[in-house]
Amino acid sequence: MIAASPSQPRPATRLRLPFRTWLALWTLVWLACLVALFSGLQFAFGPVHVHTITLDVGFMRGWWLFISAGVIITLELSVISIACASVIAFLSALARISRVAPLNSFAGLYISLIRGTPLFLQFYFIYQGLAQFHIILSSFISAAAALSLNYGAYMSEVFRAGIQAVSRGQTEAASALGMTPWQTMYRIVLPQALRIVTPDIGNQFIAMQKDTALASAIALEELTGRARQAGLPRNNFFEALVIAAAWYWLLTIVFSYFQGRLEHSMAQGDR
Amino acid sequence: MRPTVVAISNLHKSFGRVVVLSGLNFQVEQNEVVCIIGRSGSGKSTLLRCINFLEEPDAGEITVAGITLPAGERTREHGRALIELRKRVGMVFQTFNLFPHKTVLENLIEAPIVVRKQSRPRAIEMAEVLLAKVGLSDKRDVYPSTLSGGQAQRVAIARALAMEPQVMLFDEPTSALDPELTGEVLTVMRDLAREGMTMLVVTHELGFAREVADRVVFMDGGSFIEEGPPHECLVNPKDPRTRQFLERFISHAH
Numbered sequence: 001m002i003a004a005s006p007s008q009p010r011p012a013t014r015l016r017l018p019f020r021t022w023l024a025l026w027t028l029v030w031l032a033c034l035v036a037l038f039s040g041l042q043f044a045f046g047p048v049h050v051h052t053i054t055l056d057v058g059f060m061r062g063w064w065l066f067i068s069a070g071v072i073i074t075l076e077l078s079v080i081s082i083a084c085a086s087v088i089a090f091l092s093a094l095a096r097i098s099r100v101a102p103l104n105s106f107a108g109l110y111i112s113l114i115r116g117t118p119l120f121l122q123f124y125f126i127y128q129g130l131a132q133f134h135i136i137l138s139s140f141i142s143a144a145a146a147l148s149l150n151y152g153a154y155m156s157e158v159f160r161a162g163i164q165a166v167s168r169g170q171t172e173a174a175s176a177l178g179m180t181p182w183q184t185m186y187r188i189v190l191p192q193a194l195r196i197v198t199p200d201i202g203n204q205f206i207a208m209q210k211d212t213a214l215a216s217a218i219a220l221e222e223l224t225g226r227a228r229q230a231g232l233p234r235n236n237f238f239e240a241l242v243i244a245a246a247w248y249w250l251l252t253i254v255f256s257y258f259q260g261r262l263e264h265s266m267a268q269g270d271r
Numbered sequence: 272m273r274p275t276v277v278a279i280s281n282l283h284k285s286f287g288r289v290v291v292l293s294g295l296n297f298q299v300e301q302n303e304v305v306c307i308i309g310r311s312g313s314g315k316s317t318l319l320r321c322i323n324f325l326e327e328p329d330a331g332e333i334t335v336a337g338i339t340l341p342a343g344e345r346t347r348e349h350g351r352a353l354i355e356l357r358k359r360v361g362m363v364f365q366t367f368n369l370f371p372h373k374t375v376l377e378n379l380i381e382a383p384i385v386v387r388k389q390s391r392p393r394a395i396e397m398a399e400v401l402l403a404k405v406g407l408s409d410k411r412d413v414y415p416s417t418l419s420g421g422q423a424q425r426v427a428i429a430r431a432l433a434m435e436p437q438v439m440l441f442d443e444p445t446s447a448l449d450p451e452l453t454g455e456v457l458t459v460m461r462d463l464a465r466e467g468m469t470m471l472v473v474t475h476e477l478g479f480a481r482e483v484a485d486r487v488v489f490m491d492g493g494s495f496i497e498e499g500p501p502h503e504c505l506v507n508p509k510d511p512r513t514r515q516f517l518e519r520f521i522s523h524a525h
């Protein structure tokens with residue numbers, strides 16, 4: 001295939017950079033294109049006239065603070081919800097593993113019901129559906145409840161798989177030493193299971209941050225809600241959404257970075 | 272006569288329709304080393320695992336150092352007695368089953384602290400003595416994943432000893448090891464036997480059995496087909512099945 005012919009050396013002018021460097025350079029190029037797309041510039045390639053998107057800079061300058069303030073609620077909502085979802089997921093995973101029939105079937109039904117209906121509908125159910133029976137919850141509480149219940153159901157399977165991935169030999173060794181089932185679960189199985197599921201919890205958290213946007217439909221003033229509030233009446237919805245999108249993207253990048261660091265340090269703990 | 276440490280009476284165990292043990296009776300005296308030999312699937316592991324109820328027997332009764340547990344009970348007292356029984360029985364597995372998220376020392380002090388309610392300094396003191404005994408004092412603070420198989424199994428033995436058991440069960444402790452690592456584990460077991468530990472060893476190491484065992488038991492199809500001192504059982508077996516097993520085994524080993 002690469003029959004080297006010494007009479008014809010490769011051209012020495014070709015730039016030889018590591019692939020990682022090429023990746024970084026091309027990422028910069030595409031980023032520049034993305035920025036240029038919103039630059040408002042107009043130019044012509046021969047007969048083809050290109051109009052890039054013109055953003056209303058005045059609007060953005062005036063409203064970006066108002067919209068950005070929604071980040072706090074978005075973060076609050078996702079942190080609280082992922083915490084509650086983890087607890088729910090953990091408990092229902094234990095129930096699903098247990099041999100207590102009423103608990104096991106209850107958890108099974110819960111998971112099936114939640115996974116069988118849209119998250120968006122669950123938001124409406126808790127906020128407006130329940131109101132019909134005079135159960136009035138604030139939009140923040142409703143959103144947190146919907147996200148916790150929904151992600152709890154999905155993450156329950158993650159937790160269950162994590163617990164079951166810990167080898168049976170571990171449980172047997174602990175039992176043989178005289179540890180009770182609860183001590184075995186708490187001191188031997190769970191620490192190992194937690195290590196297995198941490199990357200998944202991280203992924204769920206990153207996904208949930210974006211699903212908080214659905215809460216704008218039940219009048220919560222988080223990022224997306226504020227973008228709509230600011231943008232729609234002024235006919236600047238596009239600019240408002242650009243600001244919100246930039247925030248979501250930034251948060252995701254930051255959290256992915258920390259997730260990578262966390263996984264890296266946990267992998268070292270094993271050695 | 273020496274006191275009986277393990278007494279098994281009328282032990283029955285099936286997996287679904289596969290009958291593994293049917294009405295086994297068996298006793299082990301204090302300080303006695305019994306090696307259990309037999310071909311794959313003959314029920315050796317099942318017998319060992321029934322003694323500390325890792326497998327729940329279908330019927331029968333197990334007594335270890337004065338604690339008697341009948342099969343099939345599920346009361347609260349039974350649960351407490353089960354813990355008491357397990358405290359008196361050390362078990363060593365083929366695959367070590369060390370806790371990977373804990374250091375060697377933490378592996379050793381876990382059960383003494385959690386189960387025996389020992390103080391931490393006391394547990395550490397004992398663990399260090401045991402680590403010295405199995406020749407691994409320098410591995411005190413490393414994680415199990417850095418150990419060789421032989422080292423891991425020696426730690427596993429020390430972990431079981433940390434509970435100061437009345438009897439030690441070994442289920443093919445060297446079968447998962449590279450041949451050059453079995454020696455170090457057998458040496459530890461030999462020392463243990465010499466110190467008078469009561470031991471029940473499932474093994475294919477016939478040399479070890481010949482040298483260390485007080486009694487050898489041949490299992491086939493879930494029952495004992497022959498038992499006696501090693502110089503009789505291993506040299507001049509009476510049962511044709513035992514003879515066949517030994518011949519096949521010796522020809523395989525060479």
Ligand SMILES: Nc1ncnc2c1ncn2[C@@H]1O[C@H](COP(=O)(O)OP(=O)(O)OP(=O)(O)O)[C@@H](O)[C@H]1O
Nearest residue numbers: 286287289291309310311312313314315316317318
């Ligand atoms: N958990 C289980 N479920 C179903 N069958 C089992 C189970 N454990 C053991 N058995 C069956 O019981 C029989 C005895 O198994 P056991 O593990 O006690 O044999 P063994 O003598 O230890 O064999 P080996 O030398 O291969 O370890 C085998 O037929 C095996 O297939």
Ligand SMILES: [Mg+2]
Nearest residue numbers: 315316317442
């Ligand atoms: Mg076996």
